[in-house]
Amino acid sequence: MSIATKPLSLTVNGRDTGPIDVPDGMMMLDFLNEYLNLTGARLGCGIGGCHACTIILDLPDGRSEEVRTCITGAHSFAGKRIRTVEAHAERDAQGNPVKLSPVQQAFIEHFAFQCGYCTSGFVTGATVLMERLKREPVARKDLERTITEALDRHICRCTGYVRYYEAVREAILATPGLVES
Amino acid sequence: MPQGETPRLLGQPVALLIYKDFARYDAAKRKIRLDDSVVRYGAVTGPKPPPHYGAARYVRVEGPTQDARDEFSALEDAVILGGFAGDKVVWPAADARAGGMGKGMAMAAVIDEEIASAGDDALVLKRDYFSQSIDASAMEADNGNVWYDPAAQVLHAVLATQSPHEVATNAAALVTQSKFSLKAVDLKAGYTVGYGTKDKVIFPYFCVIAGLYGDGLPVRLANDRFEQFQMGMKRHAFWIKDTLVVDRKTHRFRVMKAELKADGGGRANLSFAVGIVGTTAAQSIYYLPKSDLSIAVLASRAVEAGSTRGFGTLQTMAATEMLVDEAAAALETDAIDLRLANVFRSGMKNTQGAVPAGALRNDEMLRKAKTHPLWAGRETRKANYDATHPGRSYGVGFAQVQKNYGSGAEAAVVTLELDRDGRLTMRHAAHEMGPGVTTSQAVIVARILGRAPDRMSYGVVEWPEMPLTSTELPFTTSQATEDELQRNPRWTPTFVSPMATSNSAYYFGHATREAALVLLRYGIWPAARALWSRGGGKIAPDMNGPEDLRVANGKIIAGDLEPLQLSALAAKAHELGAVTGACVHAFNRREWAEAEFDLPGAGRVGLPVDALAVKYGDGAAPALKALMRVGGFHFIERATVRYPPVQRLNAGVTRYAPMATLVELAVNIATGEVELLSHHSLLDCGPQIVPSLVSGQIQGGVAMGIGHALHEFLPLYEDGPGDGTWNWNRYQLPRASDVATWTQTAEVLQPLSDSDTPKGIAEVTMIAVVPAIANAVHHAIGKRFYEFPITPEKIRSALS
Numbered sequence: 012m013s014i015a016t017k018p019l020s021l022t023v024n025g026r027d028t029g030p031i032d033v034p035d036g037m038m039m040l041d042f043l044n045e046y047l048n049l050t051g052a053r054l055g056c057g058i059g060g061c062h063a064c065t066i067i068l069d070l071p072d073g074r075s076e077e078v079r080t081c082i083t084g085a086h087s088f089a090g091k092r093i094r095t096v097e098a099h100a101e102r103d104a105q106g107n108p109v110k111l112s113p114v115q116q117a118f119i120e121h122f123a124f125q126c127g128y129c130t131s132g133f134v135t136g137a138t139v140l141m142e143r144l145k146r147e148p149v150a151r152k153d154l155e156r157t158i159t160e161a162l163d164r165h166i167c168r169c170t171g172y173v174r175y176y177e178a179v180r181e182a183i184l185a186t187p188g189l190v191e192s
Numbered sequence: 193m194p195q196g197e198t199p200r201l202l203g204q205p206v207a208l209l210i211y212k213d214f215a216r217y218d219a220a221k222r223k224i225r226l227d228d229s230v231v232r233y234g235a236v237t238g239p240k241p242p243p244h245y246g247a248a249r250y251v252r253v254e255g256p257t258q259d260a261r262d263e264f265s266a267l268e269d270a271v272i273l274g275g276f277a278g279d280k281v282v283w284p285a286a287d288a289r290a291g292g293m294g295k296g297m298a299m300a301a302v303i304d305e306e307i308a309s310a311g312d313d314a315l316v317l318k319r320d321y322f323s324q325s326i327d328a329s330a331m332e333a334d335n336g337n338v339w340y341d342p343a344a345q346v347l348h349a350v351l352a353t354q355s356p357h358e359v360a361t362n363a364a365a366l367v368t369q370s371k372f373s374l375k376a377v378d379l380k381a382g383y384t385v386g387y388g389t390k391d392k393v394i395f396p397y398f399c400v401i402a403g404l405y406g407d408g409l410p411v412r413l414a415n416d417r418f419e420q421f422q423m424g425m426k427r428h429a430f431w432i433k434d435t436l437v438v439d440r441k442t443h444r445f446r447v448m449k450a451e452l453k454a455d456g457g458g459r460a461n462l463s464f465a466v467g468i469v470g471t472t473a474a475q476s477i478y479y480l481p482k483s484d485l486s487i488a489v490l491a492s493r494a495v496e497a498g499s500t501r502g503f504g505t506l507q508t509m510a511a512t513e514m515l516v517d518e519a520a521a522a523l524e525t526d527a528i529d530l531r532l533a534n535v536f537r538s539g540m541k542n543t544q545g546a547v548p549a550g551a552l553r554n555d556e557m558l559r560k561a562k563t564h565p566l567w568a569g570r571e572t573r574k575a576n577y578d579a580t581h582p583g584r585s586y587g588v589g590f591a592q593v594q595k596n597y598g599s600g601a602e603a604a605v606v607t608l609e610l611d612r613d614g615r616l617t618m619r620h621a622a623h624e625m626g627p628g629v630t631t632s633q634a635v636i637v638a639r640i641l642g643r644a645p646d647r648m649s650y651g652v653v654e655w656p657e658m659p660l661t662s663t664e665l666p667f668t669t670s671q672a673t674e675d676e677l678q679r680n681p682r683w684t685p686t687f688v689s690p691m692a693t694s695n696s697a698y699y700f701g702h703a704t705r706e707a708a709l710v711l712l713r714y715g716i717w718p719a720a721r722a723l724w725s726r727g728g729g730k731i732a733p734d735m736n737g738p739e740d741l742r743v744a745n746g747k748i749i750a751g752d753l754e755p756l757q758l759s760a761l762a763a764k765a766h767e768l769g770a771v772t773g774a775c776v777h778a779f780n781r782r783e784w785a786e787a788e789f790d791l792p793g794a795g796r797v798g799l800p801v802d803a804l805a806v807k808y809g810d811g812a813a814p815a816l817k818a819l820m821r822v823g824g825f826h827f828i829e830r831a832t833v834r835y836p837p838v839q840r841l842n843a844g845v846t847r848y849a850p851m852a853t854l855v856e857l858a859v860n861i862a863t864g865e866v867e868l869l870s871h872h873s874l875l876d877c878g879p880q881i882v883p884s885l886v887s888g889q890i891q892g893g894v895a896m897g898i899g900h901a902l903h904e905f906l907p908l909y910e911d912g913p914g915d916g917t918w919n920w921n922r923y924q925l926p927r928a929s930d931v932a933t934w935t936q937t938a939e940v941l942q943p944l945s946d947s948d949t950p951k952g953i954a955e956v957t958m959i960a961v962v963p964a965i966a967n968a969v970h971h972a973i974g975k976r977f978y979e980f981p982i983t984p985e986k987i988r989s990a991l992s
Contacts, residue, residue, distance in 0.1 A: 014215050034215050036222060045214045055331050056417045060920045063331060122884035125892065126385030126626035128331035155934045163929045166920065168331050169385060169626050171891030172928035173936065174884070 021088045023047065024098035033085050039078075040064045042085035043095060051096035051131040057081045061166040063132045067094040067139055074146070077139045096131035099138065113182045114138050121178035125169035136162050137179045144189035151190050154180060198237040201458025202914025203422040203495045206231055208402050210411060225418070226917065239493035245456050246464035247274030247281040249486035250471060251296045251303070252543050264299040265545025266842045272296045274488070281488045303484045306447055307435055314437050314446065317519050321432040322979040323507035325455070326904045327421055327913060328387040328500050329925055334395035334424060335414035338403025340367075345375040348410075351399060354391040354625060355690035356381035360653045363400045372404050381651030383624040387501040387896070389425035390625075391690045392461050394496075421906075421918035427500035428454040428466055428489075429908055430507035434474075434515050443523060443533040445481070450474045452487040452508065454497075455908060461498035463489045469596065470504025475543045476512040477554045477594050477850065478534040483543045494908040499692075501896065505595055506959045510980070513591035513963035518976060527590060527967070528562040536594070546843035549783070551944055554594065557852045557874045560939070561590060566854045566872055570971070577858065584858045586869075587972025591963040592852035597694040597952025600841040601666030602780040603686045604703035605658055608637065608645070608711055609773040609807060612766045614759030616645040621688045622700040623651030627954050628885040629696040633704045635881050640708040641716065642743040643758045651691075656823030657775045657805045662687045666781070671838040681829035684779055684802055694952030697881060698847070701950060703778040706801050713738040714771035714794055714806070716748060719764035724753050766809035769816060773807025775825055782840040782847070787830040792816055796831060804828050849951035851875045853894065853960035855968045861991060864984030866902055866969065870935035871961065877953045879943040886953065890938045893957025899926040900958070901965040902981050 019042070020029030033042055043049040043066070055063030059082035068076045069092040078093075099115055100108040111119065114137045124130040140161040149157045158179050167175065183189045193199055193206045211217035224230045249272035253263035262268055270292040274281040286301050287294030310316045336351040347367055353359045360379040367374040384390060395415070402411045415424065430452060437447040452471055456463025467489035474485050520527035535555045541547055561567055570588035577586035607619040618637065624630045630650055638644040659682060663669060666685035669677070677683045689695055717738035724735075740750045747755035765772050771791075776799070779785040784800040791797050791806065805825035808816045819826040840846075852874040858867045873890055880886045903924040906912050962980065970976050975990040 014219050016215075034219060037215070037218055041214070041218055053331070054414075054416065056920045058417070058919050058921055061331070122628070122882075122888055125628070125888060126330070126332060127383070128385060159928055159933065163927050166331070166925055166927065168329050168387075168896070168925065169892045170888055171893070171895035171931055172933050173891040174888055176928065176933050 017086065019086055019089055021090060022092040023049070024094055035086065037085050039080035039083050039085045039088055043080060049095045049097050052080055053128055053131060054081055055129065055166065061129070062136065062164050063129045063166070065132045065135045067135055068092070069094065075139050075142045077136055096134050099134060112138065113186060114141065114179065117178035117182040118175070121174045121181070123170065123174040123178040129165060129167045132165050133162065133167070133175055136165050137182070140179070141183060141186060141189060144183060148189055148191045154183065154190060196234060198240045200241055200493070201495060202493050202909065202912065203916070205398070205423060208398060208413065210402060210405055212409065241458045241491040241493050242460055244276045244279070244491050245460060245489040246467065247276065247486070247488045248272065248468050248471065249274065249283065249296070249300070249484070250543055251299050251484050252480070252482065252541070252545050253299050253302070254481045254541070258540065262541065262545045264296055265541070267545035267839070270296055271842055279490060300484045303447055303449060303482050306482065307437055307449060310437050313440050315440055315519060315522055316435065316437050317515060317522065318433070318435045319515055319518065320978060321434065321511040321514065323430045323432070323510060324904070324980055325429040325494070325497065325906045325908055325912070326427045326500070326900060327424060327906060327923060328389040328427065329920070329923070330385045330387060330389065332385050333415040333417060333420035334390065334393065335412070336396055336399030337410055337412045338399045338406070339410035340372065340403045340406060340408070342408050345373045346378055347374060347376070347400065347403065348378045349400065349403065350380045350382050351396045352382055352384035352390055353393070353396050354386050354388070354692065356623060356651045357621065357653050357688045358690060359396045363397065366397060366400060367404065370404065379653050381623045381653070385626045388499040388503065388692065391499050391692065393425055393498065394459065417919045418916055421913040421923070422916045423495065425461065425498040425500065426457065426495055426906065426913070427502070428456060428463065428497040428504060428507065430454050430470065430504070432508060432511040434511055436515055436519055438519055438523065440523065443525060443530055445478055445534045447482045448475065448480045448485070449483070450485045450508065452485070454487065454489045454504065455492050455494055456489050457492060457494040457496040459496040461496055463497060466497070466499060466504040470508040472542070472544055473505035473596065474508040474512055475536070476509045476516070477531065477536050477592050478516070479536045479540045480543055485543055492908070494912065495914045502955050502959060505593070505955070506900065506962060509593040509959055510963040510966070513593065513960070514966050514976070514978070517589070517591070517963070517967040517970070528558055528567065531592065532558050544843050546846050548846045548848055550847065552594070552848065552850070553876045553941060554592065554850050556941070557592060557850060557876065560874055561592070561852050561854060564854055564872060566856050566870070574971070581858065583861050585861055585972040586858050587968040587970065589855045589964040589966065589968025589971055590852070591960045591967060592850065593956060593959045594848040594850040595694070595956030595959060597847055597849055597955070598699055598780065600781050601686045602689045602695055602699040603684065603778065604700045605655055605688055605775070605777045606703045606707045607657060607773065607775040608707040610711060610715060610762045610765065612763055612810065614643065614757065614762035615647070616641065616643055617647045618645035619649045619652045620700070620704070621652055622696055623691055625691055627696065627889055628882060629691070629700065632697060632881040632885060633700065636701050636704045637708050639743060640705065640712055641758060642746050642748055657825035657827065658777050658803060659822055659827060660684045660687060660777060660803055667841060669838065674835065674838060678833055678835055681833070684777060685781070685835065686779065694954045696952070697877070697950040698952050699780060701881070702780070702784065703776055703801070706778060706799060707774045707776045710774035710776065710799070710804070710806065711771060712741060714791060715765040715809070716761050717741060718768055718770045719761040720748060720750065720756055722764055722768060723756055723760060767811045769809045769812025771806045772809040773825060775805040776801040777803035779835065781836040782843055783836045785833060785835045787833040789828045790831055791828060792819070802833055802835070803830065847951070849875070849877060849953045849956045851953070851956045851960050853964045855961060855964040857965065857968045857972065859969060859972045859987060861973070864987030864991070866965070866982065866987070868898065868930065868932040870932050870937070872936070873938040873957070873960070874941065875938065875953060875957065876941040876951065878948045878950045879946070880940060881950055883940070886940060887938065889954050890957050891936065893954065894936070894961045895926050895931045897958040897961035898931050898965065900980060901962045902983070903930070905981050
């Protein structure tokens with residue numbers, strides 16, 4: 012049996028990637044994990060229900076979106092710009108991470124995660140939320156509700172969510188301009 | 193499956209297909225997923241489950257006084273074991289004149305008679321409960337990577353397991369009996385998660401087999417979510433028939449009887465142990481003068497059930513806590529007052545006849561809960577809420593439980609080494625399952641030595657410095673045989689426990705603490721004494737010894753002497769040839785094994801460990817260094833040892849951690865949906881090693897309990913997860929919006945003293961919330977539910 016492939020080119024974490032021959036029906040998660048060795052996005056359910064597999068899609072107008080890679084074909088990202096969890100920390104010239112993103116740092120300081128399997132999805136979701144709030148700040152009284160609405164689709168089985176959510180709230184409040192005074 | 197044979201259980205894999213490139217694997221997987229025509233079936237033979245897993249009965253009748261010998265108990269007499277005639281349990285014949293099980297059955301008959309003849313002065317409450325099978329739904333499904341190197345005849349494996357030592361040992365045994373030659377197993381236990389379901393699970397051995405047939409290539413075998421539902425280990429479904437007899441005047445419990453049945457599915461696992469632990473937990477937090485608690489653990493064609501978080505106690509204690517709530521209503525008394533009238537206090541005997549170790553603080557927690565605003569103001573709050581929220585009905589529920597931690601055979605092994613520059617290296621048998629053992633063990637070391645280990649290895653399976661042998665039959669070896677075995681100073685009942693989140697703080701922490709203390713007493717103390725006596729100076733005369741050493745600001749201090757850096761102490765310890773490395777092995781059977789060792793320079797020392805190896809500093813005399821020939825260590829064969837007697841196993845459980853949860857919820861009368869408004873928990877975990885980790889366990893456990901109480905359900909048989917069509921679309925896990933994320937609170941009790949020991953708490957945290965929700969739903973709508981989960985459909989039906 013031959014497997015139909017076609018070339019895929021896109022921008023991954025700021026780098027032009029491809030063209031790489033990728034099977035037609037392959038999901039983006041498998042492409043990231045198996046072809047690019049970017050294993051931070053995780054297979055949780057494979058049906059788009061748990062959001063452990065999400066990455067950031069950077070849109071041409073400057074907005075960012077969270078996308079589930081377990082149910083989105085790799086080829087649907089042709090020509091697009093994406094960020095995976097591997098790109099959130101600042102890196103030095105050699106590519107070594109030197110500073111975590113505010114979300115990642117808050118998760119560490121709050122002991123937010125336990126097994127860590129869902130963490131890249133939560134980092135992704137919280138980062139997209141903060142980028143949205145930068146454009147569209149929220150009233151302080153609506154902050155907790157906003158966090159819940161943004162992240163409720165992410166499943167975590169270990170933590171009961173509290174320390175994740177408290178960490179996200181702290182990261183948002185510590186970043187000027189995300190919450191209306 | 194060999195052709196022509198019938199699987200013993202639903203969800204049994206029929207074949208492992210190995211692909212050498214990912215694209216072909218991916219295409220094939222998509223093609224055959226959910227395609228019933230891929231596997232062709234022969235003649236229908238009907239299910240062929242294995243024999244039932246066991247039946248046991250714990251009968252206790254108290255003696256004339258609290259301190260007197262019980263009339264009958266498991267600890268002092270016998271656990272009653274039953275056989276099976278079909279699915280029906282056959283218990284031994286009653287014989288009051290005989291000892292052992294016959295007498296126990298006679299006592300059970302006396303208890304039956306007391307229930308049957310209870311008069312108007314007693315409330316007799318009989319209720320049936322059902323607790324469902326659930327999938328633990330660890331986000332990381334079962335998986336492993338295995339490479340069999342045919343040239344070197346080495347099996348390299350990275351496996352997701354809670355029991356690395358056991359898996360490595362069994363993998364070696366498995367491969368040795370195959371056509372493949374084997375010189376070594378190189379197992380790395382990856383950080384993973386399982387809530388009990390990655391212990392005693394078959395999946396790692398499927399990975400090993402796949403690796404053997406990888407034609408020299410590394411093979412990855414990983415369940416997707418459908419496959420994980422299909423074959424991942426489940427929580428046991430329990431059917432519970434409880435009877436409680438309460439004195440109407442004193443409100444004291446006279447008798448409790450529980451007849452339990454659990455379904456262990458079609459592959460023998462820890463089902464019987466789960467049944468026993470669940471049975472011995474059925475008393476919850478109450479003292480019972482007379483009790484008859486029995487369990488039948490059945491085999492079936494269901495997907496395998498095993499050691500899922502709670503280990504049977506969630507099912508049985510939830511039922512008891514709902515029963516007590518209903519009893520309080522029948523007696524027209526406050527449900528916490530009824531609990532206080534019957535609370536299990538320090539010094540009392542449990543339903544096995546054993547007095548638990550440590551102080552029990554159940555009454556203290558009950559009093560705190562009673563005065564909490566959620567409980568004290570519940571009627572006012574309900575009136576206000578219901579008046580302002582048409583169509584919704586408010587309720588508050590409470591429950592309190594105590595969960596044992598540890599089994600009758602817990603073992604741990606740890607090595608700590610201190611180099612000349614003061615850097616610490618730790619090798620540990622424990623490994624990370626999520627709750628933070630890698631942090632907590634490092635913190636334990638830092639509190640004793642002033643510095644967390646600089647290098648740490650977890651999930652270690654190779655222990656050349658601890659050359660023990662074990663029969664690995666710690667639950668079934670007779671006392672006579674064990675007496676004989678322990679004459680070998682290199683024997684231990686079991687080498688290391690599987691990793692469970694409830695055994696890391698106390699059991700693994702004990703070994704970590706003892707290893708650090710050996711370094712402190714026999715390495716740091718002589719070095720400190722030498723440094724404090726420099727230049728003819730005198731160590732303060734009131735310094736007794738290493739017990740005076742403390743840690744402050746990362747330095748070692750004592751009295752008013754100069755604080756010392758660990759680096760200076762390490763250099764001196766090495767110069768002196770003092771102890772700079774310690775490997776300890778510890779064993780616990782409801783209490784710690786103790787042994788004495790002839791430690792050069794220190795004489796005979798007694799420690800709560802059963803094996804010790806040490807390393808001496810660089811400056812040690814050649815004769816001392818020559819002793820370091822076992823993995824670079826001096827393995828000191830113990831001079832004496834005292835293992836806790838085998839009889840202690842009959843105590844069932846003796847170490848408890850209690851937790852109480854108050855739940856505030858609202859029921860939507862039209863839809864039947866339940867919204868948790870807030871909850872408050874009380875926990876006694878002893879001293880918190882890392883408070884942030886403790887709170888994470890509370891929050892995560894409560895969320896999982898909410899799922900069990902309200903959302904999660906799996907049919908057991910043909911329409912259940914074994915059919916391969918289940919995923920998180922049909923199976924509802926709790927989300928943040930389900931668990932009162934922003935409004936929940938918790939209080940952790942202050943430890944009783946600075947020498948209080950940490951308790952295992954990762955299981956107990958999920959239990960109390962389950963019956964608390966059921967009790968709160970009753971408060972809200974006046975209806976009781978006896979089967980979990982309490983779904984909107986069930987509520988609508990009850991209200992219609």
